[in-house]
């Protein structure tokens with residue numbers, strides 16, 4: 158394949174946009190296909206704002222394309238966890254002994270928009286919004302897209318699926334019998350709630366990731382640049398203690414007054430948010446192989462979606478892109494060697510973080526509140 162052949166990237170989310178930037182910098186023409194309209198011109202879907210904890214892994218990738226400073230200008234560093242018990246004062250647990258390490262709260266939408274704009278500005282990148290991939294012939298690289306004008310087709314020598322946890326590219330490979338996948342859903346879902354600013358200021362300490370560990374449920378809150386907090390409540394989807402169990406505004410208020418008493422006065426729209434914001438699903442996606450014949454590959458959540466409890470899904474997707482770029486360096490841009498090498502180097506790491514993310518759920522909802530855990534933290538940081 159010559160360096161001039163166009164690479165197709167399906168999905169202009171975090172991984173797809175970053176990948177387009179890296180490929181364009183290598184001199185490839187890139188066609189970036191996205192099922193949604195341009196998010197920079199529309200509204201954020203209700204209850205799907207999601208702010209992310211961006212850590213060093215993700216920042217490293219952004220530095221390589223010169224975008225870290227711009228993204229960090231709106232980031233809020235969180236230097237530790239603030240644990241909110243049912244009764245009593247919140248306890249701060251720093252992430253590092255000197256208290257100088259932080260993870261950074263950023264808006265996923267704003268990060269996506271910054272990456273889209275960066276990709277669009279590079280020569281050779283063409284973005285096609287409103288293009289939903291619905292068909293892919295992995296042998297010939299022919300893709301079919303559903304668009305508002307009807308179905309269209311396009312062909313590329315290499316097709317990279319960066320189309321998220323429910324990847325259509327992965328689905329097509331599965332349909333052709335060239336890939337196996339397993340999907341493990343938790344019986345937990347998540348719902349976003351909001352703590353608005355109070356008198357123009359943050360209602361809680363913005364330098365911490367706030368956690369309300371409650372055993373069978375858990376809530377976290379991350380700060381936003383507009384001085385609000387986005388809370389994410391994790392709870393079983395069904396059963397007597399679950400999202401489904403609170404049927405009326407009074408029941409919602411009673412539940413929060415009992416289990417999250419310090420949140421209630423800070424969240425005036427709690428009942429409305431609770432009743433109208435959607436419940437997101439949580440799960441782990443595993444598949445193999447991540448590439449077929451060096452012509453079709455999967456990256457980010459499309460290859461390995463994980464539960465969000467380690468805050469590493471996007472960071473990991475960014476690391477994938479850096480590693481694929483390194484594999485292209487190491488193979489002289491021979492895609493038939495680079496894609497298998499990328500899978501070998503990344504798959505084990507993705508599996509490790511998938512397991513750690515599941516384990517961290519137990520730590521965040523139970524162990525951070527235990528007296529033994531808190532005593533150990535105090536000794537570590539004495």
Ligand code: FAD
Nearest residue numbers: 168170171172192210290320321325457458468470471472
């Ligand atoms: P996505 O962001 O899902 O992007 C996929 C893109 O593909 C989308 O734009 C989609 O519209 C498009 N697409 C889908 N299907 C098609 C199709 N058929 N044709 C064309 N386009 C298509 N990660 C962190 O690192 N830190 C955190 O703190 C963190 N917190 C999280 C909290 C929650 C509640 C959740 C749910 C996730 C969290 N994550 C976090 C994970 C992070 O959001 C994902 O890992 C990350 O978004 C993956 O990026 P991606 O580009 O692979 O997929």
